[in-house]
Amino acid sequence: MKSKLTAVALAAVVVAGTAAAAVPASAAPAAPEPARCHTADLKAGFAMGDDAKPEMEQADKQTQAFIWFTNQSKRTCTLSGFAGVDMVGAQETDGTWSLARSSKKPVKMTLKPGDTVDFSINLLPVAGSTPQKEKFVPAKFLVTPPNETEHFTLKWPFGGQILKQDGATHPATYLNPIGM
Template sequence: MKSKLTAVALAAVVVAGTAAAAVPASAATVKAAPARCHTADLKAGFATGDDAKPEMGQTTKQTQAFIWFTNQSKHTCTLYGFAGVDMIGAQPTDGTWSLARSAAKPEKLTLEPGATTDFSITLLPVAASTPQNEKFVPSKFVVTPPNETEHFTLKWPFGGQILKQDGATHPATYLNPVGL
């Protein structure tokens, strides 16, 4: 009886081994997930179309500016999270303002070669008559893609002033995750 069980068990191992060996190599190969997008893979800029321009002339509500990333590489890559954004002011008293992040949850994006995504910056414009110490006049934006250290420097093309809240806990000017 013992040798019969051993023979059955041995036959099962042989059959299982044969079945595993019969799987085609292409089916056993797992396609690697795309790597994250590096700064060198991307180009960036402000969306400047009529429907994308922030309403910097109004001073009663928030408005949005959009920055886009385009995958200029020859491979698919992913973006996840928030870009780093530092605004550099035009006035000597402005300095640099590192924008706070919204509470929105990021989603992982896959960018094929040539594909574009963007993110928004919510802004609170103020009137030109606002006291100088209460307004920030944007000049340049230093934009770092998520999980990167290299950045792009973009000239602010829209004019206007923003309510200066660079020390606020919950400022009315902040950025949203890439893709949202």
């Protein structure tokens, strides 16, 4: 009788062990999704390549400037949405202009350490002969990553001036989401 109980107990252990080993991989717990990127995780700047520089000398159509974020942390993180962008003017009458957002839908971007993503700003340059009250002369940009409160201060390196539409509901100068 003792050997029968031992055999049944041994069979139960073998079956239990087999059942534990047979758990499909899809039922295994998923790795946690990366946390969002914080300002301290990133560095930022204007894209300076020839194909990335805005055409500030032309005044008859929109052009684009690009700002990049690079993940300088040792962890993977995500960015999604719109950066906050305030242009600070060089003229006494310019003040600060908080850029409106486009209607494009943001996507989540995953940045491994060292990865870079950018976003574009549509600009409407004007001729130098435009009256001062109708033009905004950018001096620096205050750029805040999505869902953050700390910003980067970037000096505007491209010169030129932009049609002043800081009170317009649909200005020709606006920003696009991260990754677009």
